[in-house]
Amino acid sequence: MRILVVNPNSTRHMTDKIGAAARRVASPGTEILAVNPKEGPAAIEGYYDEAMCVPGLLEIISGTVDFDAVVIACFDDTGLDAARCLTDRPVIGIGEAAYHMASMLSNRFSVVTTLARSVPALEHNLTRYGLAARCARVRASDVPVLELERPGSDACGRISAEVGRAIAEDRAEAIVLGCAGMADFAASLSAEHGLPVIDGVVAAVALCEAMVRLNLQTSRRGGYAPPVAARDETRAAAT
Amino acid sequence: MRILVVNPNSTRHMTDKIGAAARRVASPGTEILAVNPKEGPAAIEGYYDEAMCVPGLLEIISGTVDFDAVVIACFDDTGLDAARCLTDRPVIGIGEAAYHMASMLSNRFSVVTTLARSVPALEHNLTRYGLAARCARVRASDVPVLELERPGSDACGRISAEVGRAIAEDRAEAIVLGCAGMADFAASLSAEHGLPVIDGVVAAVALCEAMVRLNLQTSRRGGYAPPVAARDETRAAAT
Amino acid sequence: MRILVVNPNSTRHMTDKIGAAARRVASPGTEILAVNPKEGPAAIEGYYDEAMCVPGLLEIISGTVDFDAVVIACFDDTGLDAARCLTDRPVIGIGEAAYHMASMLSNRFSVVTTLARSVPALEHNLTRYGLAARCARVRASDVPVLELERPGSDACGRISAEVGRAIAEDRAEAIVLGCAGMADFAASLSAEHGLPVIDGVVAAVALCEAMVRLNLQTSRRGGYAPPVAARDETRAAAT
Amino acid sequence: MRILVVNPNSTRHMTDKIGAAARRVASPGTEILAVNPKEGPAAIEGYYDEAMCVPGLLEIISGTVDFDAVVIACFDDTGLDAARCLTDRPVIGIGEAAYHMASMLSNRFSVVTTLARSVPALEHNLTRYGLAARCARVRASDVPVLELERPGSDACGRISAEVGRAIAEDRAEAIVLGCAGMADFAASLSAEHGLPVIDGVVAAVALCEAMVRLNLQTSRRGGYAPPVAARDETRAAAT
Amino acid sequence: MRILVVNPNSTRHMTDKIGAAARRVASPGTEILAVNPKEGPAAIEGYYDEAMCVPGLLEIISGTVDFDAVVIACFDDTGLDAARCLTDRPVIGIGEAAYHMASMLSNRFSVVTTLARSVPALEHNLTRYGLAARCARVRASDVPVLELERPGSDACGRISAEVGRAIAEDRAEAIVLGCAGMADFAASLSAEHGLPVIDGVVAAVALCEAMVRLNLQTSRRGGYAPPVAARDETRAAAT
Amino acid sequence: MRILVVNPNSTRHMTDKIGAAARRVASPGTEILAVNPKEGPAAIEGYYDEAMCVPGLLEIISGTVDFDAVVIACFDDTGLDAARCLTDRPVIGIGEAAYHMASMLSNRFSVVTTLARSVPALEHNLTRYGLAARCARVRASDVPVLELERPGSDACGRISAEVGRAIAEDRAEAIVLGCAGMADFAASLSAEHGLPVIDGVVAAVALCEAMVRLNLQTSRRGGYAPPVAARDETRAAAT
Incomplete structure (x- = not known):
């Protein structure tokens, strides 16, 4: 099992610390991939920082090929709903x-x-x-x-x-x-x-493992339906 | 790790089915102990059945020596609060x-x-x-x-x-x-x-494993404090 | 009118005190029958005590032939919902x-x-x-x-x-x-x-009198429907 | 015991019907005084009617010398809070x-x-x-x-x-x-x-009897404190 | 645009002060008509005062021929719902x-x-x-x-x-x-x-201007439907 | 008065339509500046689109020199809290x-x-x-x-x-x-x-005018405090 742990801020040694905490509780056979966006806020303290780190966070999820679950490792659960639209794997915020x-x-x-x-x-x-x-x-x-x-x-x-x-x-x-x-x-x-x-952090890792083991997935109905695909084309024509 | 799965009703083959479901999702190394009270309601359908099966359920928990977590395998989460007063291990209702x-x-x-x-x-x-x-x-x-x-x-x-x-x-x-x-x-x-x-059932088993792995325990402060020990003596004197 | 006042704990002189309080406010012609289970917790302090006294409480209600209303004389309203499944008479918790x-x-x-x-x-x-x-x-x-x-x-x-x-x-x-x-x-x-x-205690006695006088009864529809009668037979066959 | 039952609308035969219903459930020794304002809406159907009948209702309560409890016999519980400021006796709305x-x-x-x-x-x-x-x-x-x-x-x-x-x-x-x-x-x-x-109507009468028997009164602290006495004098000077 | 600002208490110099505050924020072209009932409580401090000033307030609204919006200038929003039944113009409480x-x-x-x-x-x-x-x-x-x-x-x-x-x-x-x-x-x-x-006060005046400019009106459906017209006749016949 | 109306999606003719609607209700003397990000989702339909358009929206607010209030012209109130951290002027979502x-x-x-x-x-x-x-x-x-x-x-x-x-x-x-x-x-x-x-759209424009006229501003205490200024420097050192 492979869990993608995204620290949405850009402070690398915080990501390392989060990754280490996650690995300490992960089951044997669970791989922890701890990453952060290259750019964006160094820490998330309030609504503005939260908003600014979301596209970087979503890009990481879109660009990662192979994972069984995602942990969003910011206590504000930054971008949680948007991330769920990108995958049917469980996505869990640490908050x-x-x-x-x-x-x-x-x-x-x-x-x-x-x-x-x-x-x-x-x-x-x-x-x-x-x-x-x-x-x-x-x-x-x-x-x-x-x-x-x-x-x-x-x-x-x-x-x-x-x-x-x-x-x-x-x-x-x-x-x-x-x-x-x-x-x-x-x-x-x-x-x-x-x-x-x-x-x-460790609570979210353990919940991801639990959900993957149960084969539970994020719902694709209603609010977490995948983003409309033809969107960008439409925009290209409209502008 | 050993998880005590209590079916609070007295229907044995339902306990067996619950135990089998639990074992299918348990991690290697997790032992599932599926039990039910010898007496009490055959099924729990409403408040009365719920109440009548609680002492049997609590007796099982008190009388079991060695477990790391408890699952209460009735969707009403029968006796959940009372059970938490008996142990600092996680106690999870399937509901x-x-x-x-x-x-x-x-x-x-x-x-x-x-x-x-x-x-x-x-x-x-x-x-x-x-x-x-x-x-x-x-x-x-x-x-x-x-x-x-x-x-x-x-x-x-x-x-x-x-x-x-x-x-x-x-x-x-x-x-x-x-x-x-x-x-x-x-x-x-x-x-x-x-x-x-x-x-x-499987959700509760997986949550128990997660909590045990994280070394999380039921709080002993406030509402889940252990029952007052000197109680029975007091009563003996009073009656 | 006869009101069954059940003290769910087993402390007799507390039952006596409750009975005396009830009688002081009862209308002329109202009989107060104050009882407690012979066994069970001496006092109800928290969830565990609550759960353990419920079967004794329910047994008293089932075993009492003639009453017009029931008061459950523990402030936690112990077993209130279960008790309502046993009778169409008003059942009032003192809480x-x-x-x-x-x-x-x-x-x-x-x-x-x-x-x-x-x-x-x-x-x-x-x-x-x-x-x-x-x-x-x-x-x-x-x-x-x-x-x-x-x-x-x-x-x-x-x-x-x-x-x-x-x-x-x-x-x-x-x-x-x-x-x-x-x-x-x-x-x-x-x-x-x-x-x-x-x-x-006195609030519940007065409410019982009010409801009996108005001929109001506990609903038998939905959550307070009587327990399923054929249950025990079924269990006998199943085990 | 004397219960003042105020029908806040001005339809006399509705008051009579309400009074009769109240008397049917009242205990022996309880006197029902059923009254209505001489003027005001004939029926209370919505916010405007509600508001217009309140001064008449309050005048009846202020002007009645001797009562142990008040029933406001409109299902909107018209003027209930204001009425409670006028007396320490229980005031119960039928709603x-x-x-x-x-x-x-x-x-x-x-x-x-x-x-x-x-x-x-x-x-x-x-x-x-x-x-x-x-x-x-x-x-x-x-x-x-x-x-x-x-x-x-x-x-x-x-x-x-x-x-x-x-x-x-x-x-x-x-x-x-x-x-x-x-x-x-x-x-x-x-x-x-x-x-x-x-x-x-009958529920409120029975609740009033219960409260009077228990010697319970409307709180005089906070929101139901009596209206400021020196008010009218102040106004006379101010205008 | 003409905004009727009703101070529901009868203290004239308070009305003047409210009117002055309203005029300071009103747009050019907005006329503020600040009035108060001739009788009634000098100040509104609690439920009783609130109730007693409502008929005077409603009478002012009914008796004013030409206005585009109403401000109820008591922080309790006294009589707000009843006032809305009298007009399809916006009625805003200062609270x-x-x-x-x-x-x-x-x-x-x-x-x-x-x-x-x-x-x-x-x-x-x-x-x-x-x-x-x-x-x-x-x-x-x-x-x-x-x-x-x-x-x-x-x-x-x-x-x-x-x-x-x-x-x-x-x-x-x-x-x-x-x-x-x-x-x-x-x-x-x-x-x-x-x-x-x-x-x-100023918040309500500004909101009234905003609503009038947008041509928004109080709903006439449901709770704010106009009072039943034939009411008084009916009562005349009934008594 | 100058109101910045930001359409957070990138569909220009939708921005034009929104701007025209805003101008129809604006007071004389109110200038409407209707803009949209150059890039980003063509429409906002769900959480993902919402998240992706926020940085463009915030950049517009940061980069606009002179405005008295901001309207966020997406019904999801996209980025509303983050935008409020950037300015003490009123920021109103159309939702x-x-x-x-x-x-x-x-x-x-x-x-x-x-x-x-x-x-x-x-x-x-x-x-x-x-x-x-x-x-x-x-x-x-x-x-x-x-x-x-x-x-x-x-x-x-x-x-x-x-x-x-x-x-x-x-x-x-x-x-x-x-x-x-x-x-x-x-x-x-x-x-x-x-x-x-x-x-x-028109509701938000009218509310902005009302707030500006009253000199009301977004609170700078607590959740809408300005983003931490030294942040980027810190990050530069940390990475």
């Missing part, structure tokens, strides 16, 4: 993967993400997925995405403090880490705070 | 497993279940999980549970007709089969109607 | 009774219950009944159920403090007491805090 | 009374009302009460309010046909009659269709 | 106008209104309009309506402090001022706090 | 403009759009805006976008038939036309069916 897993392990969870500007996009996703009622609160730790990559940063300590507040103030029974760059902190935070702490 | 999978493969899905009397319980589950907005409609096929087990029955044809109505009337992009006894029909219905048809 | 009454006396109410582990079950009930939007917050007082029964306990003081916080922080206009064991505190808390404080 | 009762007797109910123009107001009430999710559909029978009063009318037959459609198309397990003028049809429709058919 | 505008300028907004007693009515409106999910919180500043009119009052400072709390505690991205009497504070509060601060 | 207008003219509306594949995206927008409860149904007419541009097409007739079904089956009180290319049909459909028929 949705983490939310669905958390919903089956707890009565309610909180999300700890990076910057306040990213909170509304995550709230909109939760509303759309139907899981807003399961999420007690989306919390910003005020740690920027690329700070997570900086050696010597106190990012983990600040995220841990926010996890503590989620438990005390939100009655959170589980925590979802709201950025692909936080994957390495999950195990230690879970041990420290004594509750499930869920990273979306 | 929720199918709903969550369907939510990642389609914009909206419909459920095709057995009798009209079971519909409200499924609707309540969907509301509680937060996924009611993702479900276009819960449909009764009017095929009783045990009819699914009868050789020569026209059950599959009647279910297929209901799937057709779900596509035409509900704009369903995927179908969830609303009974453990329908597991064998999923592949042929999917081929016939050209959209994902999801059986909860 | 739902209190929520519905509070909804007709205030714009929004808060619930003060016992332990944090019980909060999610109450929240799920509120969601399912549709009344979650009317409830500002479900609050845990951290007073265990059986502490309510202990002479000399400071339970009432701690509950009163929580009521104060509900008024200050939640803008609660009414309070619902979230445990059958708190029935005796309602009047004094109402006087102390100057707002309606609603106990579910 | 809400019927919705709450139906919610405790069935998984889902449908409403059968008079004209299509009244449907949005009822839907808004259901949304606000939180009970919209419990109601399958609000149906117009196209029978005008005053046609219900006309001897020889085929109103009951047309309403019965609409009840039949609610059962067949909405999976309704109970029916709420959406007009005070339909009170007399409830018993026969229930017998004919084999499910609970709930009239709001 | 809804501000909520809709805020929804197009921010991800979430908070409302700062006058007294706590008014909060539930605003929350009900938000729920009904569908915009409750867009509103973080409705906050009471504890400044009475008529205090806003008093020279030398510290009303603006208290409202500003509440705006500060909305930003800090609610993550509000915009503020809606919850009273027609606060119109003059919007610009300075916006400058002080650095986010959009929306007054409903 | 949201039409939904908000319809919500102030009717109790409930239906949307008539082009293809079934576009329906889920519109439903997601409605959910996110909070207005899903105001919309009875999103209907596909099965008329492709570019068919709307073809001389001699029967598009208007097919759309009219769908409007008829919305009135009969959905109890719609108003209709929203779900594609920028349908702008020219609004007036005749409104006359034919006797209810408001709302085109988003």
Whole structure:
């Protein structure tokens, strides 16, 4: 089985870290192909970055010949719906993967993400997925995405403090880490705070494996129907 | 890895069929332990049957020494919350497993279940999980549970007709089969109607494997805290 | 008129207290039959206790020959749906009774219950009944159920403090007491805090009387249809 | 106990019919005082009629010296919030009374009302009460309010046909009659269709008796605080 | 174009202030006719005041010959539905106008209104309009309506402090001022706090102009159908 | 005042038609600058097309020096959130403009759009805006976008038939036309069916004028904060 893991931002060493996390949980026989667009935002912090990285992301999916499932490795689930129109293979966003897993392990969870500007996009996703009622609160730790990559940063300590507040103030029974760059902190935070702490990257890889094994595919009916083929020709004539 | 698959009703050959379906999708190295209570309802059709099979179900979980995850193999997700209080291992209901999978493969899905009397319980589950907005409609096929087990029955044809109505009337992009006894029909219905048809038994097994591989556990904080230990002693004194 | 009041836990003196509260508000001519299962949990604190007491509860209802309505005297409304399948008489849970009454006396109410582990079950009930939007917050007082029964306990003081916080922080206009064991505190808390404080036991008794007087019955259509009669025979043949 | 039953429209014989229905279900010792404003709309069919009858309704409540509870006998629950500001006695609308009762007797109910123009107001009430999710559909029978009063009318037959459609198309397990003028049809429709058919007038009377017996009062905190007393003086100075 | 701006309370100098605010934003060629009922509440603070001013409001609309749109200049959107039954011209409440505008300028907004007693009515409106999910919180500043009119009052400072709390505690991205009497504070509060601060009076005037220019009218189908004409005659015969 | 109207697809004569519609309703003194990206999808029919046209749309906004407001002239409100991060001027999508207008003219509306594949995206927008409860149904007419541009097409007739079904089956009180290319049909459909028929292009232009006149701006706090400026430099160093 071959899983295409797309980091939609253009920061290569973040892609490497995501790929390594994915390989650690992949089953024997699963190949992880971790890639990122050559151009585009270095990090995805808010709606603008999200929008700008989508064509690069879609190009990678269109241009990759052989894969059994796709992981979109940005917690905003950037371009998820558009990507599903391109393939009948499962396409899983790391945000949705983490939310669905958390919903089956707890009565309610909180999300700890990076910057306040990213909170509304995550709230909109939760509303759309139907899981807003399961999420007690989306919390910003005020740690920027690329700070997570900086050696010597106190990012983990600040995220841990926010996890503590989620438990005390939100009655959170589980925590979802709201950025692909936080994957390495999950195990230690879970041990420290004594509750499930869920990273979306590994959750999405495991869900892809599950779906491929079950031979489940993305629906081609309705909203995820393939894009209209004759489109570009039509446009050529029209302009 | 060892997954305890509990069929909460007492119909042995249904347990066997569920166990066989589970084994077909389990990874190499995963052992499936399929069991059912010795007593209790022969099928679960509505609230009363659901309630009556829960103590038997919980006794099986308490009395089983060694397992890594539990599947509750009744589409009503019977006793799911109570079971989670008994173990920190993942406990997955086949209903929720199918709903969550369907939510990642389609914009909206419909459920095709057995009798009209079971519909409200499924609707309540969907509301509680937060996924009611993702479900276009819960449909009764009017095929009783045990009819699914009868050789020569026209059950599959009647279910297929209901799937057709779900596509035409509900704009369903995927179908969830609303009974453990329908597991064998999923592949042929999917081929016939050209959209994902999801059986909860295999979905739950695959989700359990995913969670175990990720080392995710049921939260012990809040609603799934272990039952109060000193309880029985207290009662002994009080009565 | 004869109202069967079932305390689903097995603590006899709690049943006596509930019965006495019920009799104080019953109309002349209404007989209160307060009973509890001989076995099962001594108190209901969370999902596991809830599930374990349901068969005993249902057995009492099935085995009682003559009643006009049933009150389920546990604030979790334990086994309510299953009980409704057994009789066309009104069956009222003390939780739902209190929520519905509070909804007709205030714009929004808060619930003060016992332990944090019980909060999610109450929240799920509120969601399912549709009344979650009317409830500002479900609050845990951290007073265990059986502490309510202990002479000399400071339970009432701690509950009163929580009521104060509900008024200050939640803008609660009414309070619902979230445990059958708190029935005796309602009047004094109402006087102390100057707002309606609603106990579910008396609310449910009064609602039962109202429904019996109006000749209203539980619906037999759909989800509350009687359990399938031929079931046990079928099982006998199948195993 | 004395219950003030206000028919907010000015049709006297409708008031008489409502009063008679109320008296039939009232307990011995309960006095029913059925009144209507001298002026104002003859029937309440839509938002405009609703608004115009409120001052007359409020004047009756302010001007009545001695009552223990108030029933607002229009299915739109006309002026309910404003009336609650005038008294700490329970004030129950017949619409809400019927919705709450139906919610405790069935998984889902449908409403059968008079004209299509009244449907949005009822839907808004259901949304606000939180009970919209419990109601399958609000149906117009196209029978005008005053046609219900006309001897020889085929109103009951047309309403019965609409009840039949609610059962067949909405999976309704109970029916709420959406007009005070339909009170007399409830018993026969229930017998004919084999499910609970709930009239709001008697439901509200019984709920008032229940609340008075429990000594429950309308909250004076927040939204139902008494109107500001010094208001008129202020206005006199200001103009 | 002629816009009828009705202040439903009877405080003349408040009407004058509203009229002046409306004229400042009206396009050249738009005439503002600002009026108030001669009698009725001096301020609208809660449900009772709301109800009592509606007939005066409706009488003004019925009695005004020539207008292209109506603004209801009370933040409770008093009598909005009833007013729409009287005319096919656009009728806009200042509350809804501000909520809709805020929804197009921010991800979430908070409302700062006058007294706590008014909060539930605003929350009900938000729920009904569908915009409750867009509103973080409705906050009471504890400044009475008529205090806003008093020279030398510290009303603006208290409202500003509440705006500060909305930003800090609610993550509000915009503020809606919850009273027609606060119109003059919007610009300075916006400058002080650095986010959009929306007054409903000017929002409603601008929306009316937009709708008139587009030739959009209030629907006459369903809930806003004109009141039944033959009504009064019928009543005359019936009594 | 200068309003930048961006058609996010690359079909020039559709841009011209949109620009002409906008100019017909613009106030004297309002300049309409109607543009489209040089490249990208010729029509936007589903998630993939939506995603692919966003960078071109954002580039137009970034590269335009002088405007007072922006209209995004695709009914999917393509790229709306990202565009708001680029400017403090009002940015209005034609979908949201039409939904908000319809919500102030009717109790409930239906949307008539082009293809079934576009329906889920519109439903997601409605959910996110909070207005899903105001919309009875999103209907596909099965008329492709570019068919709307073809001389001699029967598009208007097919759309009219769908409007008829919305009135009969959905109890719609108003209709929203779900594609920028349908702008020219609004007036005749409104006359034919006797209810408001709302085109988003003109609704958005009028809302922009209203907001500019009121000096209202897009919030810069939270989700619409400007993109992080140092981003590209950081990336340059990181790769």
